[in-house]
Amino acid sequence: MTVTVHRKSHFNAAHRLHRKDWDDEKNREVFGKCALPNFHGHNYDLTVSVTGEIDPTTGFVINLDDLKQIIKDEVEDYLDHKNLNLDIPEFKDLNPTAENIVVLIWNRIRKHLSDDKQLEVTLYETPRNFVTYRG
Numbered sequence: 001m002t003v004t005v006h007r008k009s010h011f012n013a014a015h016r017l018h019r020k021d022w023d024d025e026k027n028r029e030v031f032g033k034c035a036l037p038n039f040h041g042h043n044y045d046l047t048v049s050v051t052g053e054i055d056p057t058t059g060f061v062i063n064l065d066d067l068k069q070i071i072k073d074e075v076e077d078y079l080d081h082k083n084l085n086l087d088i089p090e091f092k093d094l095n096p097t098a099e100n101i102v103v104l105i106w107n108r109i110r111k112h113l114s115d116d117k118q119l120e121v122t123l124y125e126t127p128r129n130f131v132t133y134r135g
């Protein structure tokens with residue numbers, strides 16, 4: 001029997017969606033206002049979900065205090081109040097779309113979990129635009 005444990009978090013960040021090998025017109029056509037050159041911000045919300053067996057000794061799938069600390073170290077401290085294009089090396093040549101951000105977050109959390117746990121991350125870029133990654 002497995003149970004899923006969830007922890008919510010949030011961070012604020014700036015970004016711009018564009019391709020260096022496209023001109024302004026093409027970038028504007030594909031990425032719309034998200035291509036504007038001077039960046040814009042989002043209040044990102046995320047839900048981190050860990051699935052596994054309940055440890056009979058503790059009653060935990062994962063200690064939520066531990067999960068909270070992992071998310072703080074790997075997501076909030078790394079991304080909060082950052083310019084994703086300029087400050088985060090992974091996005092130097094990769095568009096910081098919700099899809100690419102959720103994969104980055106998943107990879108940073110996954111390395112802290114044992115192999116017997118499943119991880120799912122849902123990232124809200126806006127209240128109505130959100131993505132999910134399960135690895």
Ligand SMILES: Nc1nc2c(c(=O)[nH]1)N=C([C@H](O)[C@H](O)COP(=O)(O)OP(=O)(O)OP(=O)(O)O)CN2
Pocket residue numbers: 017034096097098099125126127128129
């Ligand atoms: N597949 C994706 N499409 C888009 C992404 C993305 O990351 N993946 N990102 C954007 C923009 O960055 C942003 O999300 C759009 O912002 P906005 O238009 O303000 O968002 P809403 O649609 O929620 O706003 P409404 O008020 O509902 O119009 C674009 N596409």
Ligand SMILES: [Zn+2]
Pocket residue numbers: 015034040041042
């Ligand atoms: Zn945006």
